[in-house]
Every structure is written in C-alpha cells, then in structure tokens.
Amino acid sequence: MLVRIAGPGLAITYLSLLVLLPIAAVLSKAFSGGLGALWSAVSQPEAVAALKLTLLCSLGVAAFNSVAGLVIAWMLVRDEFPGKRIVGAIIDLPFALPTVVAGLTLLSLYGPDSPFGVDVAGTPFGILLALAFVTLPFSVRSVQPVLVELDREAEEAAASLGATSAVTLRRIVLPSIAPAMLAGAGLAFARAVGEFGSVVLISGNLPFKTQVASSWIFSLSQSDDLSAAAAVSILLVAIALAVLVGIGLVRRRFNVDESI
Amino acid sequence: MAASVPLLAIPTLLAAGPASAASGNVALVAYSTPKPAYAALISAFNSTAAGKGVNFSQSFGPSGTQATAVVNGLPADVVNFSLAPDMNKLVKAGLVSASWSQGSTGGMVTNSIVSFVVRKGNPKHIKSWADLVKPGVSVITPNPFSSGSAKWNLMAAYGAQLAQGKSKAQATAYLTQLLKHAAAQPSSASNALQTFLSGQGDVLLDYEDDALYAQRQGEPISIITPPQTILIQNPIAVPKNATNPAAAKAFVSFLLSTAGQKIWGKQGYRPVLAKVAAQFSFPKPQKLFLISSLGGWTKVNKVFFDPQTGVIAKIEQGLGASTSSG
Numbered sequence: 001m002l003v004r005i006a007g008p009g010l011a012i013t014y015l016s017l018l019v020l021l022p023i024a025a026v027l028s029k030a031f032s033g034g035l036g037a038l039w040s041a042v043s044q045p046e047a048v049a050a051l052k053l054t055l056l057c058s059l060g061v062a063a064f065n066s067v068a069g070l071v072i073a074w075m076l077v078r079d080e081f082p083g084k085r086i087v088g089a090i091i092d093l094p095f096a097l098p099t100v101v102a103g104l105t106l107l108s109l110y111g112p113d114s115p116f117g118v119d120v121a122g123t124p125f126g127i128l129l130a131l132a133f134v135t136l137p138f139s140v141r142s143v144q145p146v147l148v149e150l151d152r153e154a155e156e157a158a159a160s161l162g163a164t165s166a167v168t169l170r171r172i173v174l175p176s177i178a179p180a181m182l183a184g185a186g187l188a189f190a191r192a193v194g195e196f197g198s199v200v201l202i203s204g205n206l207p208f209k210t211q212v213a214s215s216w217i218f219s220l221s222q223s224d225d226l227s228a229a230a231a232v233s234i235l236l237v238a239i240a241l242a243v244l245v246g247i248g249l250v251r252r253r254f255n256v257d258e259s260i
Numbered sequence: 261m262a263a264s265v266p267l268l269a270i271p272t273l274l275a276a277g278p279a280s281a282a283s284g285n286v287a288l289v290a291y292s293t294p295k296p297a298y299a300a301l302i303s304a305f306n307s308t309a310a311g312k313g314v315n316f317s318q319s320f321g322p323s324g325t326q327a328t329a330v331v332n333g334l335p336a337d338v339v340n341f342s343l344a345p346d347m348n349k350l351v352k353a354g355l356v357s358a359s360w361s362q363g364s365t366g367g368m369v370t371n372s373i374v375s376f377v378v379r380k381g382n383p384k385h386i387k388s389w390a391d392l393v394k395p396g397v398s399v400i401t402p403n404p405f406s407s408g409s410a411k412w413n414l415m416a417a418y419g420a421q422l423a424q425g426k427s428k429a430q431a432t433a434y435l436t437q438l439l440k441h442a443a444a445q446p447s448s449a450s451n452a453l454q455t456f457l458s459g460q461g462d463v464l465l466d467y468e469d470d471a472l473y474a475q476r477q478g479e480p481i482s483i484i485t486p487p488q489t490i491l492i493q494n495p496i497a498v499p500k501n502a503t504n505p506a507a508a509k510a511f512v513s514f515l516l517s518t519a520g521q522k523i524w525g526k527q528g529y530r531p532v533l534a535k536v537a538a539q540f541s542f543p544k545p546q547k548l549f550l551i552s553s554l555g556g557w558t559k560v561n562k563v564f565f566d567p568q569t570g571v572i573a574k575i576e577q578g579l580g581a582s583t584s585s586g
Contacts, residue, residue: 044568045577104454112459121460122444201451204444204460205403208580215447219405222324223567224349 023237029230041228042235046207046216051232054213055239057124058192061131062139062185068132069139069184070177076140077147091141094134099197106130106202122204127212130198135188142184146177179251186247193240285315286507289330290340291323291408291494292450293470294370297527301515304523310510322448323408330355330499337508340369340496342467343408345557347495360497369496369515370469370529371537373545374416376484377456377464377471384462388487389420392463393434398443400461402452405567409449412492413465414438414564414572419554420488423547436575457481467492468542472528485543491550494529 030038041047075081076088094102108114110129111121120126150173158168196214203210213236220229290298298318305311319326319334327346330336331353339356341347347367350356361367378386384397392399402410417438421431439445443461446452449470456464457479464471471483496515498508514520521531522539531537551557564571 040568045580046567046573049580107454107458121455121458200447201454204455205446205451206442206444207403207576211403211445215403215406218447219403220567222322222406223565225567228567 026230026233026237029227030234031227032230033227037227038231041220041225041231044228046211047213047232047235049208050211050213050216051236051239053124053127053211054193054236057127057131057212058189059243061128061135061192062189065132065135065139065188066181066185069136070143070181072136072140073144073147077144092137095137099134099195100201102133102198103130103201106133106198111202121202122206122210124203124210126202126204127199127210130202131192131195134195134198135191138187138191139181139184142187143177143180146180150176175254179254182247182251186244189243189247190240193236283313284504284507285317286337286504286511287335287502288316288318288338288340288511289326289334289336290318290320290338291326291342291346292320293342293467293473294340294494294527294529295320296473297469297524297529300523300527301520304519305511305514308514308519311507311514314507314511322450324406335503336499337502337504338496338498338511340494341408342492342494343412343557344493344495344551345561346408347497348557350497350499355499355501356497357500360495365516365532366493367495367497368493368532369512370494370524371532372467372469372492372494372528372530373489373548374413374465374486374492375468375471375489376486377453377466377474378462378482378484380480380482382482382484386463386484389417389434392417393437393441397441397463398461399438399441399463399465400444400446400452400456401438401442401465402449403445403447404565404572406447407449407452409452409467409470410445410465411560411565412467412490415551415554415560416465416486416490418564419490419549420486420547422554423488423549432571432575435572436578439572439575440579468530469528476528485545487545488547488549489545491548493532493550 033041072091076084076091097105106126106129107121109116110118110126112119120129154172155168158172163171194214195212196218199212200215203212203215205211205215207216213232217229217232217236220226220232288298295318302316302318306314319329319336321329323342323346326334326339327341327349330339331349339347339350344361344367347356347360351358351360376386376392378384384391386392386397391397401413404410404414414435418431418435421434422428426434444452444455446455449466452464453466453470453474455461457474468483468485471481475481475483496512498505498512502508515524516532518533518536521533521536525531525536525540530542531540551560554560555563562570565573567573
C-alpha cells in the first residue's frame with residue numbers, strides 16, 4: 001500500500017531532478033537577457049541555418065533508419081545465418097563507443113584517406129552518415145522485441161488466402177509494428193538532434209553549410225554568450241519535443257497502450 | 261547532547277588540512293597542448309629540492325572550457341591558458357588578482373607563433389599569407405567562436421596584412437578571402453589538426469609548438485614560418501583560492517627558471533627568458549607583432565569576435581548568404 005503511494009512520488013522526484021530541473025534552468029537562462037536578446041539569438045542567421053540543417057538531417061536519418069532498422073531486426077528475428085549472434089551483439093556498439101572516437105573513426109574511413117574511396121568529409125552526407133551510425137541501435141532495438149512477439153498465424157492465414165508477401169507485409173505486419181517503428185524513429189530523431197562529438201569532426205563544421213545546431217550552441221557558450229546558447233538550446237528542445245509529441249499522436253492511431 | 265560533540269570536532273579535523281611548504285598536492289589546470297611538456301616539467305621539478313615529494317593532479321582541455329570550469333569551481337593551484345582573455349575570465353570572477361600580468365615576464369610562461377602546417381615537402385609551395393588565398397588552395401583553421409587558437413590564427417592573418425602596409429579595409433577583405441578558402445572550421449584546435457591529418461586541406465593554421473609536437477610524433481608534415489606572424493603568449497597564474505599556494509608558487513617559479521624554460525624550449529615552446537631563447541634556433545619571422553599592436557584582446561574580442569556583431573561574424577554571414585541554398 002505504501003509502495004503504491006510512494007512509488008509515483010519517487011518516480012516524479014527522480015524525473016524532476018534528472019530532467020525537468022536542468023531544462024528549467026536552461027529555460028531560465030534563455031530568458032535571462034530579456035525577450036529582445038532571446039529573439040536576436042534565435043533569429044541570428046547562423047542559428048537559423050544550423051537549426052535547419054540539424055532538423056532536416058535528423059528527420060532524414062530517423063526515417064531512413066526506421067527502414068534499415070526494420071530490415072536488420074527482421075533478419076535477426078526471422079532468418080538463420082552463420083554469425084547471427086555476433087551481428088546481434090554488435091548492433092549496440094554505437095552506444096558503447098565514445099562519440100569522439102566514433103567521429104575520428106568515421107573521418108578516417110569516409111574522409112580523404114578513405115580505404116574505400118568514399119570521401120564525404122565536409123559535406124552534409126558526412127553528417128547523415130555519422131547520425132545514422134549513432135542512432136541505428138534505437139531503430140533496431142525498438143522493433144526487434146515486437147517482431148519476436150508477432151503472431152505468425154495472421155501472416156500464414158493471409159498467405160493461405162492468396163496474399164503476396166508485399167500485401168502481407170503492408171496489411172498485416174506493418175500495422176502491427178508501426179508503433180514500435182515510430183517509437184524508434186522518435187528516439188533516433190531526439191538523439192540525432194543533440195549529437196555533437198561524432199558529427200562535428202566529419203562535417204567540417206563550416207558555418208551555414210555543415211555546422212549543426214549543437215556546434216553553434218557550443219560556439220556561443222565558448223564565446224561567453226550563455227544566454228544566447230541557452231536560447232538556441234531551448235528552441236531546439238521545443239522543436240524536438242513537438243516532433244516527439246507528433247509521433248506520439250500518430251502512434252495513438254494504432255490503438256496501442258501508450259505506456260510503452 | 262553527547263552526539264553533538266563529535267559533530268563539532270569534524271570541522272576542526274577538516275581544517276587541519278594538508279601540508280608544510282613544498283609538499284602535498286598541486287592541482288594543475290591547463291590548456292590541452294602542453295600535456296606532454298608538463299610530463300617532462302613535472303618530473304624535472306620533482307627532482308629539485310623545492311619540488312621533492314610534490315604530487316600533481318593534472319587537467320587538460322580546451323583553454324576556454326578549462327577557464328570556465330575553474331570559474332565554476334574546478335579546484336586549481338596553477339592555471340595555464342593559451343591566451344590572456346581566458347585568464348581574465350578568472351580575474352573577472354575574482355579568482356586571480358588583476359596584477360597577474362605585472363611579473364617580469366608579463367604573466368606569461370611560454371611563447372609561440374602562428375605557423376603554416378603543410379603536407380611533407382610543401383607540394384603546393386605555400387610560403388606567404390598571399391599563397392593561402394590563391395585559387396585551388398584550401399585552408400583548415402578552427403572555428404573562431406569555439407576555439408582560442410582560431411582567434412590567434414585570424415589576428416595573425418589580419419596583423420600580417422597591416423605589417424605589409426595594407427589598410428584595415430584591405431586586411432578585413434583578406435580575412436574574407438581566407439575564410440572563403442576554409443575547407444573546414446573544426447570546433448577546436450586539436451580537431452583541426454585531426455582534420456588536416458585525415459587528408460583535408462592544403463594548409464593548417466596552428467600554434468608552432470603544436471605543429472612541432474605532431475612532427476615529433478612522426479606525422480608527414482612540414483612547418484612553414486610565415487614572413488609576418490603574431491607572437492602567441494600563454495599566461496600562467498596561481499589562483500587566490502589555491503589550496504596549496506606554496507608548492508604552486510614554487511612550481512611556477514621553476515617553470516619560469518632557466519632549467520624550466522630550457523625544458524619548454526626542448527618541447528617546442530619559445531622560452532620567455534631571452535637568454536634561454538637564444539640557446540634555441542627557432543625560426544625568426546621578418547615581422548613579429550603582438551596582440552597589443554592590434555588593440556589588445558579586450559578590444560579585439562569585442563570588435564572581431566562578438567558572435568552577433570563582430571567583424572568575423574559579419575564576414576561569415578556574408579559568405580553564408582552567398583553560398584547557402586536558402
């Protein structure tokens with residue numbers, strides 16, 4: 001009985017200390033220079049360009065990795081092949097690798113000295129590559145458990161009624177895993193939007209061309225303009241939150257328990 | 261009642277604190293480049309009478325980040341930054357006395373210069389600042405809003421134009437050309453070196469000591485001394501709230517002594533002591549100028565590097581407007 005009262009209370013306290021208080025602190029810092037300073041910080045051309053680039057790249061990567069993640073998860077769940085265990089284990093490696101190391105590695109693999117002859121350093125493609133690398137685990141791991149639990153009877157029934165694989169995929173499988181894919185896309189998007197270490201090296205960090213929002217915010221903080229840094233951060237958080245809420249609303253359409 | 265006595269004893273025990281004069285722990289907070297130099301300097305200091313038995317905790321990182329950390333409470337007995345404005349952050353926060361720059365060396369412990377780092381053998385024959393803006397030449401310099409090193413680079417470029425007799429307007433136009441030729445503007449000096457070593461760009465603007473270190477590590481680079489360049493001066497101080505000021509001051513004295521300066525010189529830093537500097541054969545640029553000849557850091561930071569109104573911000577916005585796809 002005590003746990004039922006204390007449980008939610010403790011959870012809210014933990015959530016507040018860990019998430020809400022820091023965000024409130026950034027919010028308060030953003031307004032500390034006044035509304036005029038806040039507006040000039042978020043409307044500055046560098047900030048606008050960086051935010052645009054970050055949001056476009058993050059959305060693109062979240063969408064692409066949803067598909068790639070589904071394919072990889074499907075392969076891990078439904079197929080048998082030698083080395084499957086190893087592939088399953090290394091999916092999480094991008095989580096474990098420090099982002100700075102990831103950045104250096106990506107630069108040496110896909111920069112001017114690339115052993116594959118692929119040079120995307122200093123271009124937005126470098127950014128997309130880095131973001132795809134760090135967000136892939138989200139896309140795979142959010143879909144994999146749902147695929148495992150999926151009841152094959154519906155698929156087999158559809159096949160016996162003459163449905164092609166494409167139709168089965170579209171009308172039976174996808175609606176069941178769509179909520180999980182969207183959840184994974186949301187996580188991937190949120191991670192991509194804030195990513196710094198792995199992106200900043202391969203992107204070349206050129207203002208207006210390849211500078212991401214996190215890098216511009218870092219520049220503002222290093223130039224001692226903390227209220228401007230906070231202002232741009234809050235805008236980034238607000239937009240990310242709006243996208244996540246939007247994804248949540250779309251998930252609702254599939255009538256899934258929102259507690260996932 | 262009985263329980264309160266042990267509690268009262270605790271502050272006394274804590275206040276009994278460390279140490280006699282030169283012993284105990286010294287917390288060194290420095291910018292990232294001199295990490296290998298300090299390894300040599302600390303072991304040399306430990307073998308002197310003044311430094312025997314002194315332990316060091318060391319923290320290295322980008323100069324601006326380190327300064328902000330100390331202002332926000334990072335304990336430091338000795339602080340060594342790559343440019344004076346980072347020391348002034350501590351002065352503003354009341355952690356370092358405003359007279360830090362009054363000493364015999366102006367508060368500086370090492371000098372360096374802005375150099376050109378090119379591929380081994382200098383295939384593109386980069387010799388002067390004019391060569392940097394020739395067609396087909398791409399430059400790597402860090403982003404000036406997140407890196408102190410980049411500020412030295414750009415002021416060296418600007419000052420070099422003035423030293424060649426150009427007007428301020430022409431010097432500003434040169435900076436526009438230079439930034440147009442930038443293939444990348446990495447967020448820090450160490451990222452810039454990594455970017456250059458990964459194969460991007462034809463020339464990297466960097467501190468001479470950083471370039472010399474990379475060369476000693478076997479990187480395939482050549483170092484070109486520009487005919488006109490700026491003297492980089494790195495400040496050092498013992499903060500007012502140092503927990504071990506005696507050992508800290510002894511260490512700083514060692515760093516400024518002949519023995520210490522000799523080790524700095526071997527590590528690629530230009531000694532601030534003239535008679536030690538004379539023992540090394542660092543390249544001599546035709547024109548070497550100070551930041552003070554360009555107005556000093558306070559003025560330069562405001563005029564050039566304000567992220568919203570500065571000259572560099574305006575240049576970047578102009579370049580962005582002409583190249584962004586909208």
